[in-house]
Amino acid sequence: MTVMTSTRRSLAPDLARGFMLLAIALAHAPVFVSGAGPGVLNGVAAFLDHLLAHNQARPMFVFLFGYALGQLACRHQAKGVDWISLRKLLRRRGRWLIVIGFVHGVLLVPLDIVAVYGLTLLVLAPLVRARDSVLCWTAALALVPAALVVSGPIILAYAGTVPITPAGAMPADLGSHLLSGLQLWPFKTVLGTIDVVPGMLLGIWAARRRILDEPERHKSLLRRVTVIGLGVAFISRLPGALLMAGVWTPPAPSAAVLAHTLTGYAGGIALAALIGLVATRVEGGPFTTALAALGQRSLTFYLFQSVVFLVLFYPFTLDLGGDLGFADAAGLAVAIWAVSILLAEWMRRAGYRGPAEAMLRRLTYRRSSGA
16 A cells, blocks of 8 residues: 555545445445345335436536546646646546556446546546636536436337346356456447536536635535535436336436436536535534545545445355345445445555555656656
8 A cells, every 4th residue: 555645635525525435336236236125115215216326426426526637737737737747647647547447347347437537538638728618618518418328228228229128137157247348348438428528527617616625615606506406406307216216107208317317417516515515514523534534535445336246246256136125235335335434544544545546646647747
């Protein structure tokens, strides 16, 4: 491990990243289970998952990724680093994120977004210094295409055009798992870049204003974003959540699925804003400190989740997915998150960075004087 020097960090971004990992775990865990078990309990768990986590955790993740990019750019510009050097640094970071994402998406689970981040950064690095108007207009123009990319397969499945993949369907052996990962990874990575653009650019815009770094100065904005974003997301995502949970079929299923995905961007960003408001009220207690430690190591524990999912659920490992329902998956997601908090706090007390963060930093700055 790499020893981490003590530096002062803003609390809200780290708290948001720590909470984000719970949302990611809740969104991903049900993918690996069959949904078997008591009907009512699993139905409620499936509904809440689709309403609160599914297609809302990812936009939060993407927004915070963009925010981190904006923070990085502001720090280096404050040090006097010229744009050419910074662009090279960003693209080098993007290339290594692609490498990490390839290993993650092929060897572990196909739910990779790390390589998507890397490819998007590699291609769109110039937008990191674009004018605010360019960031906002590009994000707005990319929003509907991004939602169509995400919701398109689900819409086609409900329309009967393509078969619905059953929950918990996974390759039966390691060879099939690796082959499937190699075949699907390039397509998913390239297509996923469209989904990343809106949240990433809005995150860069927010970082320039230090909205999460200085939440006390932006309480009014954070309140508006929280109330409006979560309100719009809840109302608009309700029909889609009921549909995907198998509770009710709305008159226009395709529109319900598209609205579910589209307003998930508002909900994900609103969740980050809510954590910013919480950060203005909390003291540095044990749980707050531990959750912030998890947020500082979000890449490490995002990968950790995938390792746990692989060990628990795949047919060539423990193969527990067929015996578990959505409620069980939610309980496991919370348990994985709790263990992650404990491990992150142990790392903090020991003075160690997350292994993935340390590796990415070392690779990114290997040929840079801006370390």
